[in-house]
Amino acid sequence: MNEETKTYFEKAGAIIVHDNKGVTEVLLEYREREYLKDWSFPKGGMEKGETPEETTIREIREETGLEIEIIKILPTIYYHNDHDGDVRQYMFLAKPTTENLRAEFDHDKVEWVPLEQVSKRLSYQNLKDYLEKVQPKLETN
Numbered sequence: 001m002n003e004e005t006k007t008y009f010e011k012a013g014a015i016i017v018h019d020n021k022g023v024t025e026v027l028l029e030y031r032e033r034e035y036l037k038d039w040s041f042p043k044g045g046m047e048k049g050e051t052p053e054e055t056t057i058r059e060i061r062e063e064t065g066l067e068i069e070i071i072k073i074l075p076t077i078y079y080h081n082d083h084d085g086d087v088r089q090y091m092f093l094a095k096p097t098t099e100n101l102r103a104e105f106d107h108d109k110v111e112w113v114p115l116e117q118v119s120k121r122l123s124y125q126n127l128k129d130y131l132e133k134v135q136p137k138l139e140t141n
Helices: 052-064 115-121 125-137
Strands: 009-020 023-033 036-040 043-045 068-081 085-096 109-114
Touching: 009 052, 009 068, 023 052, 023 115, 043 052, 052 068, 052 085, 068 125, 085 125, 109 115, 115 125
Parallel strands: 009 085
Antiparallel strands: 009 023, 009 043, 023 036, 023 109, 068 085
């Protein structure tokens, strides 16, 4: 079965970047749940009738408090995990249009991380590999 004919749990998210005094920073979120504790890019499951862009904007608002502007489409990520099964995750490059940063849940965190430190913070190798692939597209200055 190829990626086009599989049934996927569909998600959408973004690499959110901003410039902090000449340093490109990326927003990461730490999620602590019964089944996971990880650092990742903000994302979430698509609701019926939503486009990937709509999901991304909604999930970023829910998980981080930020309003964003989508700058461009990034490559889609395909992966498998025990909680969601096979996942197709649409990704975008975005920038914040507000500054009201906050985590959705008390035990979660959202932090701006300098781009050169993001790979060390990410919990999953597939995201580290993905970041390396798209990093040239992320510079803000």
